[in-house]
Every structure is written in structure tokens, then in C-alpha cells.
Amino acid sequence: MSVARAAVMVAPGNVEVREFPLSKVPSGGVLLRMNLSGICGTDKHTFRGESKQYAGTDHERDVTYPLICGHENVGVVVETSEDVFASDGRPLRPGDRVVPGANVACGHCYFCLNDYPYYLCANLDDYGNSLHCGIAPYLLGGWAEYMYVLPGTPIFRVPDEVPDEVAVMTEVMAVTHGIEVAQAVLGMFGANRFAHSVAVLGVGPLGLCHLAKAEMLGAAKLIATDLFDSRLALAERFGASVTMNAGRTTLEERVALARDATDGLGPQIVVDCSGKPETFVEALRMVRPGGVVVEAGTFVDMGPVSVNPNIDFCTRNVSVIGIGGETAAAYEPSLQLMAANIDRLPFREIVTHRVPLSQAQTGVEIAMQPSSMQVAVDPWSDAAWSSPLVTKTT
Ligand SMILES: [Zn+2]
Ligand SMILES: [Zn+2]
Numbered sequence: 001m002s003v004a005r006a007a008v009m010v011a012p013g014n015v016e017v018r019e020f021p022l023s024k025v026p027s028g029g030v031l032l033r034m035n036l037s038g039i040c041g042t043d044k045h046t047f048r049g050e051s052k053q054y055a056g057t058d059h060e061r062d063v064t065y066p067l068i069c070g071h072e073n074v075g076v077v078v079e080t081s082e083d084v085f086a087s088d089g090r091p092l093r094p095g096d097r098v099v100p101g102a103n104v105a106c107g108h109c110y111f112c113l114n115d116y117p118y119y120l121c122a123n124l125d126d127y128g129n130s131l132h133c134g135i136a137p138y139l140l141g142g143w144a145e146y147m148y149v150l151p152g153t154p155i156f157r158v159p160d161e162v163p164d165e166v167a168v169m170t171e172v173m174a175v176t177h178g179i180e181v182a183q184a185v186l187g188m189f190g191a192n193r194f195a196h197s198v199a200v201l202g203v204g205p206l207g208l209c210h211l212a213k214a215e216m217l218g219a220a221k222l223i224a225t226d227l228f229d230s231r232l233a234l235a236e237r238f239g240a241s242v243t244m245n246a247g248r249t250t251l252e253e254r255v256a257l258a259r260d261a262t263d264g265l266g267p268q269i270v271v272d273c274s275g276k277p278e279t280f281v282e283a284l285r286m287v288r289p290g291g292v293v294v295e296a297g298t299f300v301d302m303g304p305v306s307v308n309p310n311i312d313f314c315t316r317n318v319s320v321i322g323i324g325g326e327t328a329a330a331y332e333p334s335l336q337l338m339a340a341n342i343d344r345l346p347f348r349e350i351v352t353h354r355v356p357l358s359q360a361q362t363g364v365e366i367a368m369q370p371s372s373m374q375v376a377v378d379p380w381s382d383a384a385w386s387s388p389l390v391t392k393t394t
Pocket of ligand 1: 040041042071072171172
């Protein structure tokens with residue numbers, strides 16, 4: 001092997017396959033042979049040219065094209081430059097199946113040195129986003145046959161019982177740490193720390209993972225909203241007992257239904273995962289007084305909404321938790337939780353489509369369709385590619 005193929009987003013709306021040289025593994029780094037790489041909501045924004053990321057932070061930036069996307073990754077270690085350790089403290093060896101963290105923090109800024117989530121790092125780099133293919137060693141996104149993992153990246157060993165199509169969801173699952181924070185906040189105000197009612201607005205992959213996390217952590221009642229019935233049907237299989245199609249109901253009706261399902265009080269935790277800013281307002285209206293809203297779906301600046309500080313936050317004692325991404329510490333427990341529940345919850349069905357590198361653009365387009373849930377790039381499947389459109393895995 002001396003070159004590797006990758007799907008490159010050369011400009012908004014245009015993905016093509018290009019070849020890149022394989023070079024020496026950087027000191028402290030790892031070369032992975034990619035098994036699967038997710039097409040994330042962020043990648044869909046990048047494809048549409050909505051490229052302003054981390055707005056309002058020190059590392060606000062515009063995505064640079066051309067770009068090898070793919071930060072939700074699972075692959076197998078081919079080579080390490082020296083001893084590189086997985087998060088379990090054991091050295092990585094060729095053949096180990098791993099999920100690399102999506103971000104690389106600097107380790108020396110205020111946020112790194114004071115134990116903030118690593119996505120607050122003032123010098124954050126992230127695979128398939130800031131780490132574009134103009135930077136050596138070029139293969140720094142997962143939509144590729146091989147990918148380099150840079151020194152300082154946390155790396156997580158995948159339990160044997162977790163198949164690739166579930167392991168590829170680890171980063172998304174790790175974003176759900178807002179559920180634990182919300183439970184802790186409720187506890188700080190004196191409410192129960194478990195058995196909460198939880199509503200998730202928008203049950204695409206991120207919302208579904210929040211629903212699954214709440215279920216696994218013992219939620220008593222799960223409520224889901226979405227525009228698409230197929231997503232709501234999967235949400236039911238993850239434990240949602242109340243589902244509402246946001247295209248056929250008004251905000252007032254959804255708030256009323258959520259209250260009806262929770263003894264007239266409203267859910268204690270409402271997670272906004274729609275990717276659209278206006279559902280934040282719905283979350284504030286729906287949540288129980290004294291409850292917690294988790295804003296986890298708007299990672300790209302989609303504009304402001306109007307809120308009322310008096311009613312929405314103060315007199316109703318509503319806490320709002322902003323979640324800017326996954327924490328490094330949330331990967332390992334996410335893998336363990338998915339492994340423990342792999343036969344009980346339909347994790348294998350979240351990835352609905354796999355596309356080869358040559359069809360990555362089709363994959364992004366499919367990911368924007370209501371019929372899909374999570375689409376993943378399967379970089380070694382071009383040779384076996386037969387369908388004129390796509391391989392549907394479920
Ligand atoms: Zn993502
Ligand atoms: Zn830092």
C-alpha cells in the first residue's frame with residue numbers, strides 16, 4: 001500500500017474520490033484501516049455550505065474545503081509509531097479495533113488544564129473538520145480507506161460484542177453526557193436523581209442516542225417528537241411510550257400532550273436535538289417547572305430565537321445546559337453501555353445505510369432524506385458495490 005482513497009468534500013455540494021499518499025506514522029500517532037465512518041449532522045451542514053462551527057468560542061472558524069469528512073470512526077490499528085496507549089491504559093497493537101476520539105485537545109490551555117470538556121479547548125482540532133486534507137499527513141478524516149490518528153487523541157478499544165455499525169455511533173452516544181448532567185442538576189435542586197420523565201425533540205441519530213441513554217439510566221417515561229414517522233417508530237423501540245409527529249401537531253398540542261403524559265406537570269428533562277433553533281423554545285415551554293433543558297442539537301450557527309427570561313427561566317426555575325459536543329470521558333462508558341444493552345435495544349438499526357467511498361455524496365444526500373437514520377461510509381465496499389443506489393442494511 002502506498003496510496004489510499006478518500007472521499008473528499010471539495011466544495012459545498014460536491015464530494016469526489018481522491019488518492020493520498022500513505023506516509024510514515026507521525027511520532028506518537030496511529031494508522032487505522034477504516035471499518036466505518038458516520039455521516040454526521042455536522043457533515044450535512046458542511047455539505048450545504050453552513051460551515052461556521054463553534055460560533056461564540058475562542059476557536060470559532062469556518063470549515064476549509066477540500067475536506068475529508070468523518071469524525072465518527074471505527075477502524076483497526078495497522079501501525080503505531082511507538083507505544084501508544086488506549087484509554088484502558090494498555091498499549092495498542094496491530095489488529096486492535098478502536099474508536100478514536102473525534103477531537104484533539106491541546107492539553108495546555110485554560111480549559112484543558114482545568115478539566116473542562118475537551119471541546120472547549122482553545123486550540124481544538126477535530127478530525128474531518130479543522131483537520132482538513134491540506135495538512136500532512138492528509139488522511140485526517142474517516143471517509144477514507146486509512147486514517148491517521150494524531151498524538152494526544154484519546155483512543156478507545158471496542159468490546160467484541162459491539163459490531164462496527166454500533167461502534168460507529170460511539171461519538172454520538174458520548175454527546176449524551178448532558179443527560180447525566182441534567183439528572184445531577186435536578187438532584188442539586190432536591191428532586192430525584194433517577195426515574196425522570198424525559199422528552200427528546202428530534203429523534204435523528206443524536207436524539208435517538210439521548211433517548212437510549214435516558215432509557216439505560218432508568219428514565220420512567222420517554223417522550224419523542226420528530227417530523228418523520230419512521231424515526232418515531234424506532235424511538236418507540238428504544239422505549240418511547242409517547243410519540244408525536246411535529247408535522248401534524250402544533251407546538252401547543254405537543255406541550256399539552258407531554259403534560260398529559262406526565263401527570264399534568266411536563267417532562268423533568270427535555271433534550272433539544274432537532275438541529276433547528278426554534279425547538280429550543282418548544283423545549284422551554286414543555287419542561288416541568290424546576291426542570292432542565294438540554295440543548296444539544298445545534299452545533300452549527302443556525303441563528304437566534306426569542307425567549308423570555310422571566311417566564312422561560314426565572315419564575316419557572318428552568319435550568320438550561322448547553323452541550324457543545326462529547327466529552328473524552330464519555331466514550332468508554334458509552335461503549336460499555338451499548339455492549340451491555342446490545343441485545344435489548346435496537347442499536348444495530350440506527351445505521352440504516354452504508355455507502356462506498358465512490359457514493360459518499362449519495363450518502364450525504366440520503367442522510368438528508370427522511371427515510372434514513374444514520375448513514376455510514378464503508379470505505380472498502382466499492383468492489384462489492386452492486387446496487388445502483390445504495391445498500392440498505394435494515
Ligand atoms: Zn458528529
Ligand atoms: Zn486546550
